[in-house]
Amino acid sequence: MKLSIFVTLKPGVLDPQGKAIHKALDGLGFSGVNDVRAGKLIELDVADDTSDTAIDEMCRKLLANTVIENYRIVRA
Amino acid sequence: MKTAVIVFPGSNCDRDIAVALEQVTGVKPAMIWHGETVLPDGIGLIALPGGFSYGDYLRCGAIAARSPIIAAIVAAADRGLPVLGICNGFQVLTEIGLLPGALMRNEGLDFVCRDVALTVENAQSAFTSRYAAGERVSFSVAHHDGNYVADSDMLDRLEGDGRVAFRYAERVNGSARQIAGVLNPAGNVLGMMPHPERKIEAAHGGTDGRRLFEGLLETVGA
Numbered sequence: 001m002k003l004s005i006f007v008t009l010k011p012g013v014l015d016p017q018g019k020a021i022h023k024a025l026d027g028l029g030f031s032g033v034n035d036v037r038a039g040k041l042i043e044l045d046v047a048d049d050t051s052d053t054a055i056d057e058m059c060r061k062l063l064a065n066t067v068i069e070n071y072r073i074v075r076a
Numbered sequence: 077m078k079t080a081v082i083v084f085p086g087s088n089c090d091r092d093i094a095v096a097l098e099q100v101t102g103v104k105p106a107m108i109w110h111g112e113t114v115l116p117d118g119i120g121l122i123a124l125p126g127g128f129s130y131g132d133y134l135r136c137g138a139i140a141a142r143s144p145i146i147a148a149i150v151a152a153a154d155r156g157l158p159v160l161g162i163c164n165g166f167q168v169l170t171e172i173g174l175l176p177g178a179l180m181r182n183e184g185l186d187f188v189c190r191d192v193a194l195t196v197e198n199a200q201s202a203f204t205s206r207y208a209a210g211e212r213v214s215f216s217v218a219h220h221d222g223n224y225v226a227d228s229d230m231l232d233r234l235e236g237d238g239r240v241a242f243r244y245a246e247r248v249n250g251s252a253r254q255i256a257g258v259l260n261p262a263g264n265v266l267g268m269m270p271h272p273e274r275k276i277e278a279a280h281g282g283t284d285g286r287r288l289f290e291g292l293l294e295t296v297g298a
Contacts, residue, residue, distance in 0.1 A: 013225060016181045016250070062142060065135055065171065068178045068225060 001048045002076035003055065007064045008039035039069075077120040077293050079105040082149070082165075084140040089126030089163065089273065096273035097123065100289040110143035120296035121158045122149055124165030126218070126271060136179060136221045137167030146172055158202050158292060159265045163219055166257070166267030175258055175267045176234070177226030182219070183250025189218040191281065193245035194256055194270060198238045201259055202295040203266045206287035212245060213284040215270035222269040224251040224258075234258055241266055 009015050015037050022036040042063055046055070055073055064071040079097045083090045090107065097105045105123070106116045115122065129140035153159045153174055161169040169175045182188060191214050196207040207213065226234070231252055234240050242257035249269070257268030272285030 014180070014183075014223075014250070016183055016185055016223070020185050062134070062138065065138065065178055067170070067176075068180065 126163030141171035
């Protein structure tokens with residue numbers, strides 16, 4: 001089973017990388033970019049019988065730091 | 077005082093902290109590989125060194141924080157044993173959850189590598205008893221991810237409970253409320269981005285860091 005785990009910064013957590021990307025887009029002349037937030041995509045290939053609980057635990061215990069990040073699990 | 081230095085793949089300040097500890101305590105620290113599961117008996121301090129454990133993959137300190145030795149460190153911290161995390165060691169302590177908050181990419185995205193002025197905020201802890209509250213000291217910093225974040229309730233609590241040990245006296249990395257080092261509620265776990273072990277002898281350009289280890293030795297006992 002293939003999974004995509006999207007890890008994103010929680011709203012309100014400052015994102016220096018997103019800011020830098022935003023600046024670079026402005027520098028390239030792209031106007032109208034209101035905001036940029038950078039996150040991570042982690043692709044997992046797991047056994048078909050892996051439980052939702054186990055997948056959720058993988059996210060909470062390692063893949064995301066829930067102090068600053070949210071995660072979203074998408075089944076391919 | 078016997079001490080232990082935890083070594084992760086990618087630690088690079090383990091030797092510096094070992095030299096500093098040996099100079100101050102007179103005893104060579106035990107170097108403990110992260111894959112171990114037990115700590116030596118009779119130690120008075122566990123130090124988590126600076127560096128780039130696991131190449132900072134995933135998040136700084138994230139993978140090191142899931143090492144086999146961590147359970148023993150958490151158990152020792154719960155018993156009140158002093159634990160000091162410097163730079164990457166601080167990042168590891170937040171990832172373990174022994175300290176609150178997280179360390180993010182520096183504001184401005186620059187790697188900051190220079191001496192910075194710090195203010196000692198809490199001079200009562202086992203780590204800071206040889207300093208005066210409000211004293212200005214100079215430590216080295218060398219990090220890319222030292223931007224301390226925590227929610228405002230937690231920041232208020234840290235300040236209210238005297239758990240901010242050191243604060244930057246200048247803008248360094250965008251840290252919330254200029255926080256450079258924080259203590260756990262019991263005061264026996266300290267995480268800090270600046271490197272006290274790089275200010276031990278005059279040849280380092282200053283000796284402000286030495287008192288942190290001398291204070292520990294005094295508090296914990298020989």
